[in-house]
Amino acid sequence: MNLPLGPVLPQEDPRQSLRVRRFLMAALVYLLAILLLALYVRQGLLALHEWRFAALVILLVNGALFALLRSGRNERFADPSLTGIQMIVVCLVMGMTMYLLDGGRGGMLLLFLVLLMFGVLRLNARQFTALGGFALFCYATAIAAVWQQRPEAFNPQVEFLHLAALSTLVPCGGFFASHVSSLRRALRERQIDLQRALEEVHDLRSLDPLTGISNRSATIAFLTQEMQRAERLDQPLSVIMIDLVRFKRVNREYGHPAGDEVLQGVAERLRRGVRDIDGLGRYGGEEFLVVLPDTPEDEANRVASQLQDAIQNGRFPGLPVQFSVQCAIGVGERVAGDDVWQLIERARGESEVGSG
Numbered sequence: 001m002n003l004p005l006g007p008v009l010p011q012e013d014p015r016q017s018l019r020v021r022r023f024l025m026a027a028l029v030y031l032l033a034i035l036l037l038a039l040y041v042r043q044g045l046l047a048l049h050e051w052r053f054a055a056l057v058i059l060l061v062n063g064a065l066f067a068l069l070r071s072g073r074n075e076r077f078a079d080p081s082l083t084g085i086q087m088i089v090v091c092l093v094m095g096m097t098m099y100l101l102d103g104g105r106g107g108m109l110l111l112f113l114v115l116l117m118f119g120v121l122r123l124n125a126r127q128f129t130a131l132g133g134f135a136l137f138c139y140a141t142a143i144a145a146v147w148q149q150r151p152e153a154f155n156p157q158v159e160f161l162h163l164a165a166l167s168t169l170v171p172c173g174g175f176f177a178s179h180v181s182s183l184r185r186a187l188r189e190r191q192i193d194l195q196r197a198l199e200e201v202h203d204l205r206s207l208d209p210l211t212g213i214s215n216r217s218a219t220i221a222f223l224t225q226e227m228q229r230a231e232r233l234d235q236p237l238s239v240i241m242i243d244l245v246r247f248k249r250v251n252r253e254y255g256h257p258a259g260d261e262v263l264q265g266v267a268e269r270l271r272r273g274v275r276d277i278d279g280l281g282r283y284g285g286e287e288f289l290v291v292l293p294d295t296p297e298d299e300a301n302r303v304a305s306q307l308q309d310a311i312q313n314g315r316f317p318g319l320p321v322q323f324s325v326q327c328a329i330g331v332g333e334r335v336a337g338d339d340v341w342q343l344i345e346r347a348r349g350e351s352e353v354g355s356g
């Protein structure tokens with residue numbers, strides 16, 4: 001059932017919103033308890049001023065809990081759901097109500113059992129058993145006080161049966177609590193698995209499996225985003241296109257696995273040569289694209305020549321020591337009105353093979 005609770009619920013944090021929603025459900029049961037107690041007044045089992053007192057206590061306690069939850073101060077508690085505190089409050093309010101009633105306690109007991117069942121949603125079996133023990137204690141204390149002070153309002157047979165019925169709640173509730181808490185644990189583990197799977201899917205979609213750097217589409221997406229930002233902030237942006245020269249020869253003479261190792265080694269050298277804010281991707285088979293946000297062309301030229309040196313002077317496993325991997329490098333700076341393809345083509349057009 002979707003109640004129009006928008007203004008009452010915290011919108012920013014879904015967990016906090018769930019806590020308040022759960023609290024409001026319990027508050028609704030309390031409201032029913034107040035109404036039910038009015039019936040007891042009509043039946044002469046509760047004095048009007050006692051009803052007013054009980055209603056005031058229930059409203060004040062719930063108001064305080066709501067203020068704690070809604071202000072976010074509950075986050076300072078070890079259990080921000082405040083379940084333990086709310087359950088203790090249920091037991092105390094139940095004890096008070098049972099003490100005030102002159103009979104018909106069984107009816108009210110049912111309503112309090114509903115409130116205690118909220119504990120099953122958060123507490124584990126041990127905590128729920130402790131809570132059940134406390135509920136029994138509060139009930140027994142209340143009726144013992146009635147027996148002492150108003151023996152005419154005390155029916156030993158009925159009260160014994162009520163106490164026995166309440167006692168059965170402890171193991172039953174403990175069983176449900178243990179079941180629900182293992183379901184909760186399983187759900188949490190599934191959520192973690194799901195999160196991992198989503199991350200893997202994201203990696204598969206955006207990373208090049210051979211080199212581990214971004215693939216072509218993720219690099220283009222990054223470049224598009226950075227070009228929009230540069231346009232908006234009126235900042236420079238440059239790209240560097242790197243093309244390994246005569247790479248076919250590497251594959252032909254030293255084998256495809258050696259070619260793979262060269263591509264991995266080049267990607268690693270490029271990764272080490274750029275900043276964290278830069279984008280680096282495998283643009284094609286033996287082509288790489290570096291995106292340099294907030295970088296003018298002369299600065300990009302400096303980076304390009306460092307990257308070229310790192311590749312051409314590097315040693316790659318699987319290739320003879322004297323073999324130098326050659327690369328053509330071109331730099332392009334964004335000009336107003338460019339799209340990604342125009343910028344990339346400009347860098348490709350500037351491409352030159354180094355002398356290393």
Ligand SMILES: Nc1nc2c(ncn2[C@@H]2O[C@H](COP(=O)(O)OP(=O)(O)OP(=O)(O)O)[C@@H](O)[C@H]2O)c(=O)[nH]1
Binds near residue numbers: 258286
């Ligand atoms: N080992 C390996 N080779 C690849 C991979 N992807 C593409 N290649 C090879 O890269 C070579 C690219 O060939 P070309 O585009 O003609 O490039 P090139 O031989 O460097 O020629 P130029 O760029 O004109 O100097 C082809 O032989 C592809 O098989 C890969 O993942 N692993």
